[in-house]
Amino acid sequence: MPHVFEGRGSRLYNFVSRRVLRRMYRRLARDIAAAAPQGAAVLDVGTGPGVLLQELARLRPDLRLTGVDLSADMVANATRNLAAHDNATAQVGDVTALPFPDDSFDLVVSSFSSHHWDHPEAAVPELARVLRPSGRVRVYDFRFAPFDQLATTAGERGLFTAEPPRRDPVPTGVPFFRRCTRLVLAA
Template sequence: MHLRLHGAHRNLPKAFAGRGSRIYDLVARRVLRGFYRRLADDVSATAPQGGAVLDVGTGPGVLLVELSRRRPDLHLTGIDLSADMVGAASRNLGPRATVRVGSVTELPFPDRSFDLIVSSLSLHHWDHPEAAVPELARVLRPGGRLQIYDFRFAPFDTLTGAAREASVFTERPPERTTIRTGIPLFPRCVRYTAG
């Protein structure tokens, strides 16, 4: 279903480059702000004191902005495929977080770098979600948590299968919960947690 709806996203960085990144930045900050506030409340409740948090597919960094307001104790990092999105995130965040260009299938971080990994409205864009699972597990600290928020059609089953196959996220098996977004266009999304 995922591939039928979205196909391969080989040109995703181009879609979120230049004008596309400016448009999405505006939409994320204005139209989706309430959604990101709800996610920030949810993430803030689970992030450990002084924890290191990675936002995969950070886009213009709106979730990190909201997290920094709620939890100034957190060490926030964002990663995105699009250099223009990383530029927008840097402008929106200033010194509150570190953002860099990178792929979820080749995370540019040492092993066990993060206590919490989050991703919002990004999974459905990943070309190879099964290849992301070992990388996410690699950079997550023991006892850490993965929280992915996305549309119901995102390839959550692929993540679960890859986690089972790689024998990762066994401490806290993957679980899906439907949550309200506060956005009339898409009133619900799925929160996928593992650890």
């Protein structure tokens, strides 16, 4: 885990996420809110300071939102940021060993986290394990993120076979990077 997500770096990232990148998180939240079933349990992997969950909680109070992040400092920021939302929590956890029972979530999302994953191929079976049947994974990240590795691993292991993996550009609303890529995997 990069040290930027610990101590002073985590406080700076929290500030930037809440102030500079808020518009992007609002756009992603609208995209996710439109895809989430009524009353869905949603997991945000690499939640950071929980800004995406804040926006989702505002848009869809019916959702049960959980964030997980490797950094205890980020989880502390997320916990503070989510304090006003009783349908959202955050905890420490690793995408390759998620601390949840099988079939826990209807939708798993990740925003700008997958390019930090040390072992994206090990994340795929974990994402499939915690996802309920007919659930979806939506990964938003930079073009250079390990999308091919995620999709290839899913295909090789016979996971997420309900539909072919789909990759689409998504506008961010942020001038210095106008688009990100969204990968959708369907269980």
